[in-house]
Amino acid sequence: MPALAVGVPEELSARVPVEQREPGLDRDGVRLLVSRGTEVSHHAFAELPGLLRAGDLLVVNTSPTLAAAVDGRVGHARVVVHFSTRGDDGRWAVELREPDGRGTTRARTEMTSTTHARAEVTGAPRARAEEGEGVEGRGCGGLAGTRVRLPGGARLVLEEPLSARGERLWWARVSGAAVPALLREHGRPIRYSYTERDQPLSVYQTVFALPYADGTGSAEMPSAARPFTAGLVAELVSRGVQFAPVTLHAGVASAESHEPPYPERFAVPEASARLINAARAGDGRVVAVGTTAVRAVESAAGADGVVRARAGWTDLVVTPERGVRVVEGLLTGLHEPEASHLLMLEAVAGRAAIDRGYEAAVRGRYLWHEFGDVHLLLP
Numbered sequence: 001m002p003a004l005a006v007g008v009p010e011e012l013s014a015r016v017p018v019e020q021r022e023p024g025l026d027r028d029g030v031r032l033l034v035s036r037g038t039e040v041s042h043h044a045f046a047e048l049p050g051l052l053r054a055g056d057l058l059v060v061n062t063s064p065t066l067a068a069a070v071d072g073r074v075g076h077a078r079v080v081v082h083f084s085t086r087g088d089d090g091r092w093a094v095e096l097r098e099p100d101g102r103g104t105t106r107a108r109t110e111m112t113s114t115t116h117a118r119a120e121v122t123g124a125p126r127a128r129a130e131e132g133e134g135v136e137g138r139g140c141g142g143l144a145g146t147r148v149r150l151p152g153g154a155r156l157v158l159e160e161p162l163s164a165r166g167e168r169l170w171w172a173r174v175s176g177a178a179v180p181a182l183l184r185e186h187g188r189p190i191r192y193s194y195t196e197r198d199q200p201l202s203v204y205q206t207v208f209a210l211p212y213a214d215g216t217g218s219a220e221m222p223s224a225a226r227p228f229t230a231g232l233v234a235e236l237v238s239r240g241v242q243f244a245p246v247t248l249h250a251g252v253a254s255a256e257s258h259e260p261p262y263p264e265r266f267a268v269p270e271a272s273a274r275l276i277n278a279a280r281a282g283d284g285r286v287v288a289v290g291t292t293a294v295r296a297v298e299s300a301a302g303a304d305g306v307v308r309a310r311a312g313w314t315d316l317v318v319t320p321e322r323g324v325r326v327v328e329g330l331l332t333g334l335h336e337p338e339a340s341h342l343l344m345l346e347a348v349a350g351r352a353a354i355d356r357g358y359e360a361a362v363r364g365r366y367l368w369h370e371f372g373d374v375h376l377l378l379p
Contacts, residue, residue: 004337006358012365013194014372017203018227030227031366031373033334035349035357042364045227045374054240055284057275059293059327060225062245064209064217067187067201068252069105072148072156080105081148081156082190083179084169084219084252085264092179093162093262094172095252096148104193107168151186152177162262168254169262180215190220190252194369204370207233208245216265218250223370224290224332242279244272246300248292248314260317260340261295267311268300276307276326285379287329291341294318294327294348301325318344320351330377334361334368349377 018029032043034051043051052058068083074096082105084093097105148156154177162169174182189204206225209217233243248266276297279286288294299314301307305325318324320343330348335341337358345354357375366373 004342004355004358006337006355006362008334008337008362008368010194012362012368012372014367014369015194015196017199017371026229028227028229028232031364032376033357033361033364033366033373034376034378035353036378037350038352038356040357040360042360046232048232048376049235049239049241051376051378052236052239052241052285052287055242055279055282056240057242057244057279057284057286058236058331059244059246059272059276059286059288059297060208060228061206061218061222061248061290061292061296062208062210063222063247063249063292064211065189065201065204065206065221066217066219067183067189068219069190070150070182070187072150074146074148079108079148081150082219082252083183083187085249085262086179086214086216087171091159091171091173093169093251094156094158095169096146096158100193102193103198104191104195106193148172150174150177150182152182154182165259168259169252178215183215192369195371210245216249218248218292219252220250221370222248222250222290222292224293224374226370227374228289242275242284244275245269246272246293246296248296250292263313263315264292264295265312266296266299266314268296268307268309270309273300273307273309280305280326285328286326287331287376287378288327289331291330291332291344294324294330294344297326298324318347320346323347328379332375332377333370334358334366334372334375336368345377353377 019025028046030045032045034041070081072079072081078099080097082095086092096108098108100106146158150156156172156174158170158172160171161167162171189201204221207228208225246268248264251262251264276286298318299316300310307326324347
């Protein structure tokens, strides 16, 4: 999908949560753009119960957001480690980034990752590293064998790139601390340069988030669900709208290069599979809350459109060519015009609906990103 033709002015980035913009606002104080084909209407998110009908089913992601950013050092250089995904062998997929001086981070440059990493590469002579000899640059993420000193005496060693696609994300092994405990004690939520300031982890948790015994969760908030409040959920239920919980632990996004998603852990429980199949057999619409919910449900759907309980890893990338087998509607945030997520939106609603919706969002001064407004795509 070519990038959308619309340009998103910088001032349309939501810099703080809606409840911090004006006194008296709650999370459901954001705006809601509704697309039915190429027809667009404008609403408050609190109007959602009136836009759905009895029998509709909302598929929600219960993954909690982790405090996934931890400060560290490679040699004398400061770095920020973004913990993305826990592997089956106990390793974690991580991204090494550098502080940008504004409380956020930027991608590590080849010069930075090559020069500073050399002094902390396992087995590399320190003298040669300081002279800048003997180790080839390997992209922006780091070098195999790079050692990162973490708070509390923990150590992290980069072992191999996560994918042949590039070296932004690496499989790394941590010693000296359990990662969940390290994140709880020393981590903070990942945030990007368009935000105004650090926020407590509670700001990044959705009303659907559940704790997991192994300490896993999402590196970045499943943000489409952020506007839901307990009161709004109760109103939806009272009107006959049902909820089907699924889990997909979202990894670290590629803020600069907009890469397709990497494999992620997911689970669709038996009860939710039954609810989804029942809604499809009746008059209800299956509406996913967020792209993570789409990925989980479509990963559990057979070619016959029947959803079966599944858990494990998914490498599914939903595109217009693949299409969707189950999901009929989607509630999602507003994405960058070049974001890979737009392929999924096109698969659900068609390119014309996305083009028209995003043109209306820019004209209507909707706000982008995880603290911004939301877009409901209905059949």
